[in-house]
Amino acid sequence: MPLLHTDSLYENELSRLRESVLLMGAKAEELVSRAMRAFSEHDAGAAKRLVALDEAIDALEVAIDDLALLVLARRQPVASDLRFIAAVLKMVTDLERVGDLGVNICERVAELGASPSFPDTHAELEQMGRDSVAMLHDALDAFVRGDEALAREVLVRDARIDEQYARIFQSLVARMTESAGTVDRATRLQSLARYLERIADHATNIAEMVVFMVKGKDVRHSQRGTRGG
Amino acid sequence: MTHTSGTRRARTDRLVSWAGALAFAGLLAPVLGLVLWSLLEALALGGFELRLFAALVGSLELCALALLFGLPTGLLAGLHVAELAGPRVARAVRMIADVLAGAPPLLFGVLVHSTVASFTGASSLLPSALALGLFIAPAMARATEELLSLVPEGLREAALGLGLAPWRVVLFVCLPSVRSSLGGVALALGARALGEAAPLLFTAGAVRGLGAAVFGDSPSLALGLYASMSSADPAEQGKAWAAAFVLLVTVVAASALGRSVGERRA
């Protein structure tokens, strides 16, 4: 958008919203990354340390909602501004869920402890974690830059996460059928994979909102068929 | 600081309002003085008599007839300039009206005397009224035009937007909205015509005083006043003073009436 709003106070409110969403996204991204590092390092104490981060995310959600409602009430935004506010209101819900899922990951990591693991599944989960975080990162990047092409690229990447999830799920089912003693551990790993798959879904939602925000085009549900879960 | 400047302002205020009152009194005094003086002189010289009433009626007749000639002519001319004429015609008509309104009233008498009066006979009511009508018409035209130009554009557009023909808008919307002001103007012009003697000098026939023989062909207070005042006879002068008094009172009353009509609802 080459032009700024003539009302600089309004412009200021919108950029504060944009920055808050960005901050919230960065925190959600950080939380998931650190949760996955705890998983790699069998760090059972991570959950406790990340609680503060999750609380910060929740507080940001409330603050952003308030500011967005204020702008709606005071400015009656239209066109690109309206789409921006609508996108923000939806995105914060997704980001808040991402934060919760990051905390869930830590809880599963604590339950897993340092008990014997399945090295190949572990590697695959770490890869899935990196891919999910990257999707989240790029979706937020697309939001900041209003980059529709990048957002569409994120949408495509969701299919790969779904494949990874299906593969991990299958291999864990196979292990459980081999030996009943692995059930406890395998179901926890399955949950972990599901959390990552969800995080990728939320990143997808954000990317969809970015396309809507930039182009005014609703791309939700247009590729539901290819999505797993 | 506010205190001192406040008292100074109050002092200036008082000064200005006193000056205004003084100026007003200065203007009012001659009029009142004249009314009083004429009344006293007339009483002293025994000017009032029954025939003065006939002269008053004659004056009023003349005035009414003059308005009959002058008002419609002026009104139509004003309407034309304000609503229909192109800018060039309007400018020309406006200029002529201004010249006529500013012309010495005597000229109208000369004009009528040298044209119409040669057909109707010199001394009659009709040419006199015509001369006075000519005197009234330009002022009426200018007043009509000015008043119509004051009609808010919104009113005109409201009526046009209702699908009314333009001539209906002028006649049934614009004119009625200024009718009370127009009525005031008409009465004020009537008062001026009442007091005007100059246009009648030629048309009212031989100029004689307000004495016994006069009323037949010179039914005007104003003209009679002029003639009688020129007489050396104190009795004639007394009648002149009485005529002046009646004339003044009538003119003031007519003007006041005109003013009140104009101000009502305006």
Place this chain on the structure above:
Amino acid sequence: MSASARAKVVVEDLRAWFAAPGRPASEATSALSGVSMRFAENEVTALIGPSGSGKSTLLRCINRMHEVTRGAGVGGSVRLDGVDVYGAKVDPVEVRRRIGLVFQRPNPLPMLSVRENVLAGFRLAGEPVPQAEELVESMLRRVALWDEVKDRLDRPGTSLSGGQQQRLCIARCLALRPEVMLMDEPCSALDPVATARIEELLNELRSKITIVVVTHNLQQAARVADSTAFLHQGELIEHEPTSVVFTNPRDPRTENYITGRFGRTTGS
């Protein structure tokens, strides 16, 4: 504008200008430079745009009120049901009768009562009004004014409040049963309550009469209009369903205007 709706008024290559008195048309100030658009039958169309964009001029060209202003001229065509209202045989008085105009400032005729104001279009045209009382009541009911003024029908129309006066003017316009009603910022002199009343009225009239409303109040356009047209410097920039204009306008100039970015456009 839904694609199926019939066009009631079609404007084609409409040009309008103002010339100073006594100056040739070539030196005139242009107000509209070639506007073409369609107004769907029985829908509300809003005209928005900055001051001087030509939206009021466009409105006044449709019922031939533009030419009333001294020095004003028109080119191009405006067709009402396919007939050019600027045709040689067309009487502008007749056009204004079929296409009513409601002004920015409420303008009841000052010397007429409330009742006579409703009937003004007939009475001042010298036409008899059969069942005048019924017409007055039904029109005042239609603009939701009856209950407020039924005891004051003989009071001057100008004695009503601003909002009531404007509804009286709309009643006066509707009494003539126009096919199109043009409204030039009808609420700009009214408070929010009076504005809401007028908007509610527009909502009721929708689907019975074709309405074109000029407004500076974007939210009002968003609330009442089926389609919205954006004018800028005498040109039509875009005309789309209102939902599109206010969520996803096509042209960046529309976007900048409705979102409040009034700086220089980037020449697009």
